[in-house]
Amino acid sequence: MSDELETMYRELILDHASNPRHFGPLGSATHTADAINPLCGDKLRLYLEISPANQIENASFEGSGCAISMASASLLTETVTGLPVATAENCFESVTERLSHGKSVTRPGVSLDKLEALDGVREFPSRVKCATLAWHALHAALGNLSTPATTE
Numbered sequence: 549m550s551d552e553l554e555t556m557y558r559e560l561i562l563d564h565a566s567n568p569r570h571f572g573p574l575g576s577a578t579h580t581a582d583a584i585n586p587l588c589g590d591k592l593r594l595y596l597e598i599s600p601a602n603q604i605e606n607a608s609f610e611g612s613g614c615a616i617s618m619a620s621a622s623l624l625t626e627t628v629t630g631l632p633v634a635t636a637e638n639c640f641e642s643v644t645e646r647l648s649h650g651k652s653v654t655r656p657g658v659s660l661d662k663l664e665a666l667d668g669v670r671e672f673p674s675r676v677k678c679a680t681l682a683w684h685a686l687h688a689a690l691g692n693l694s695t696p697a698t699t700e
Contacts, residue, residue: 560665565615570625574608583611583685583697585677590617594624594685602633609685614678616669621682623662631657633690639663640687647676 574595584591592611599605607625611618628636635657642658643666645651650670669675677699688697 561619564619564622568618568622570608579689581685581689583681585681585699590681592621594689596689604628604631616675616678617681620679624682640683643683644680647679
């Protein structure tokens with residue numbers, strides 16, 4: 549990766565961490581999930597408003613944690629808003645495989661675009677859990693799972 553691209557991705561992560569998009573509770577949520585990273589204490593709640601046609605109409609989150617987990621949650625909400633549920637689930641699989649295993653698998657409807665900014669965390673295995681926490685919350689919310697999502 550070029551130094552220029554690395555700098556741009558680092559700035560994107562810092563921007564999303566400092567100014568998270570879609571931050572706060574969503575009163576119209578139809579699906580929610582809590583998530584915790586027991587290793588470092590990152591916590592978040594993800595809210596989704598899913599239409600009867602299985603489209604994610606809106607997404608938001610609230611919580612506390614490191615810059616990586618907050619930036620990842622912010623990027624997640626921007627990415628999945630407007631997507632069909634099946635495509636959002638494909639995003640979960642693509643992002644977690646990419647970050648956890650370095651595998652870049654193309655799935656229908658998935659464009660990783662800005663999410664590639666998270667690739668740098670692979671160099672720091674303990675931070676991968678921070679970056680994937682929100683994505684595990686997405687998977688839990690889409691599956692209506694009642695137990696908190698975790699990175700363990």
